[in-house]
Amino acid sequence: MANPASNPVLSGVDVRGPMPPGYDTILTPEALAFVAQLHRMYEPTRQSLLRARDQRLAWINQEGFIGFAPEYSSIRDDRSWQVRPAPADLTDRRVEITGPCDRKMVINALNSGAKCFMACLEDASAPTWDVMVQGQINLRDAAAGTISLEDKGKSYKLNDSTATLICRPRGWHLDEAHLVVDGARVAGAIFDFGLYLFHNAHVLLAKGSGPYFYLPKLEHSLEARLWNNIFISAQSMLNLPLGTIRATVLIETLPGAFMAEEILYELRDHITALNCGRWDYIFSYIKTFQADASKLLPDRAAVTMKVPFMAAYAAHVVRVCHRRGAHAMGGMSAFIPVKDDTAANEAAFAAVRADKEREATLGHDGTWVAHPGLVTVAREVFDRLMPTPNQLHVIPPGEASYEDLVTPAPGPRSMAGLSNNINVGIGYVAAWLRGQGAVPLHNLMEDAATAEISRTQLWQWRKAAAVLDSGETVDAALITRITGEQLDVYKAQVGDNFFETGKYREAADLFRTLVLADRLEPFLTLPAYEFYFAK
Numbered sequence: 001m002a003n004p005a006s007n008p009v010l011s012g013v014d015v016r017g018p019m020p021p022g023y024d025t026i027l028t029p030e031a032l033a034f035v036a037q038l039h040r041m042y043e044p045t046r047q048s049l050l051r052a053r054d055q056r057l058a059w060i061n062q063e064g065f066i067g068f069a070p071e072y073s074s075i076r077d078d079r080s081w082q083v084r085p086a087p088a089d090l091t092d093r094r095v096e097i098t099g100p101c102d103r104k105m106v107i108n109a110l111n112s113g114a115k116c117f118m119a120c121l122e123d124a125s126a127p128t129w130d131v132m133v134q135g136q137i138n139l140r141d142a143a144a145g146t147i148s149l150e151d152k153g154k155s156y157k158l159n160d161s162t163a164t165l166i167c168r169p170r171g172w173h174l175d176e177a178h179l180v181v182d183g184a185r186v187a188g189a190i191f192d193f194g195l196y197l198f199h200n201a202h203v204l205l206a207k208g209s210g211p212y213f214y215l216p217k218l219e220h221s222l223e224a225r226l227w228n229n230i231f232i233s234a235q236s237m238l239n240l241p242l243g244t245i246r247a248t249v250l251i252e253t254l255p256g257a258f259m260a261e262e263i264l265y266e267l268r269d270h271i272t273a274l275n276c277g278r279w280d281y282i283f284s285y286i287k288t289f290q291a292d293a294s295k296l297l298p299d300r301a302a303v304t305m306k307v308p309f310m311a312a313y314a315a316h317v318v319r320v321c322h323r324r325g326a327h328a329m330g331g332m333s334a335f336i337p338v339k340d341d342t343a344a345n346e347a348a349f350a351a352v353r354a355d356k357e358r359e360a361t362l363g364h365d366g367t368w369v370a371h372p373g374l375v376t377v378a379r380e381v382f383d384r385l386m387p388t389p390n391q392l393h394v395i396p397p398g399e400a401s402y403e404d405l406v407t408p409a410p411g412p413r414s415m416a417g418l419s420n421n422i423n424v425g426i427g428y429v430a431a432w433l434r435g436q437g438a439v440p441l442h443n444l445m446e447d448a449a450t451a452e453i454s455r456t457q458l459w460q461w462r463k464a465a466a467v468l469d470s471g472e473t474v475d476a477a478l479i480t481r482i483t484g485e486q487l488d489v490y491k492a493q494v495g496d497n498f499f500e501t502g503k504y505r506e507a508a509d510l511f512r513t514l515v516l517a518d519r520l521e522p523f524l525t526l527p528a529y530e531f532y533f534a535k
Contacts, residue, residue, distance in 0.1 A: 298411025
């Protein structure tokens with residue numbers, strides 16, 4: 001591709017990543033100009049909304065309160081408005097598979113038997129330049145139906161019938177450092193969304209589908225309004241009718257849960273569903289109440305969807321969605337199949353089955369799995385308990401109160417829980433620094449959200465001088481000691497050579513630094529991203 005500076009259409013556009021063969025088919029002058037225009041129109045609003053997040057969190061920390069915003073009561077009280085009905089291929093979403101956008105995963109996920117594949121450019125992907133651009137190449141080929149792979153003597157190609165493709169761009173907080181417009185980094189969300197829409201919208205529409213997106217980590221209805229305005233502008237620029245773009249919003253922040261109805265309202269011409277993103281939700285709960293020692297949670301493993309505040313959250317999302325004609329998608333059970341251990345594998349399948357039975361019984365219209373081997377488990381549950389394409393007719397009784405959504409769960413705070421947090425933090429961050437965003441650890445699928453629970457929980461326990469069940473106080477010395485012990489565990493597991501090259505020391509240093517910092521970093525991926533550019 002020619003240098004963007006030499007193209008008048010791309011004045012002010014600077015591609016700072018390498019351009020191996022094939023990248024120029026995604027980063028075309030026309031696609032770059034499209035992304036740059038969206039950046040110029042909406043970057044000031046994004047920055048304003050990010051500042052508003054900081055201000056809102058400071059207010060919550062000072063006042064100790066978050067609730068349903070009285071200024072939006074008219075939206076909640078007006079029972080007349082509904083979201084636009086879902087398109088045909090999003091009417092039945094009983095099982096969705098999620099995962100990163102590497103080529104084999106995309107093919108296997110589309111062939112898995114799931115109704116939809118949420119191709120993740122966010123928490124399941126480490127945002128290296130190659131991962132992001134190659135992901136776009138893979139999704140373009142998937143949308144066209146031409147994706148294939150030859151790997152280790154095996155051939156991979158799409159079946160005649162495949163899952164509906166949905167793309168998850170990055171959250172509003174992340175930048176794309178390799179695309180700079182007028183001297184500023186483009187938002188990762190706009191980079192991901194813009195390239196996917198530009199290359200695939202018309203192709204997908206010609207096949208009877210459409211450009212569908214999962215939107216992560218929204219904290220306010222004004223952040224949903226920003227997405228809606230971007231959708232309107234993008235559709236106009238590409239000659240697409242209003243409502244062509246369809247979105248599912250992850251309700252995975254505590255502030256977002258209190259504004260679920262308002263988020264639906266802002267996106268009512270473009271939204272089909274909300275999703276219970278449980279792991280980010282727990283992370284957000286801890287982050288939101290970081291200064292409140294009365295809101296300490298127990299060990300991560302004890303915070304299940306059955307504890308009262310999580311059950312109230314799930315029922316609230318289903319209730320809000322179905323009142324407004326939107327689908328309510330269930331979340332991810334982190335269990336994955338276990339090779340060469342029949343008992344552990346059966347236990348994992350039983351845990352997933354119980355989780356999906358809970359979701360289907362509550363009224364969810366579908367659920368997530370992280371592995372193709374779990375599609376049949378989840379499908380059997382929803383086929384049995386949801387004979388209709390969805391459950392829009394099911395509205396859980398009652399209303400969610402402030403106390404329902406914020407009262408912490410009881411449970412243990414143990415040395416085993418603390419050690420597991422540190423082990424997962426080191427293991428996940430090391431993989432992330434190596435360019436891997438979804439990592440199996442201890443027979444669970446970990447992504448950025450689950451690692452964030454580990455980090456923020458340790459930070460909050462330390463700040464509050466929490467006392468473990470063993471009687472030990474969580475302080476810097478204890479965290480430093482256990483970090484060293486867990487580094488030794490990894491060294492024994494992976495061997496000296498890979499330990500030295502696999503980023504474990506760097507991961508432990510970064511994770512410990514974030515846990516011991518005076519200020520809680522909003523996202524571990526923000527400082528970790530800069531490691532990609534460190535010399």
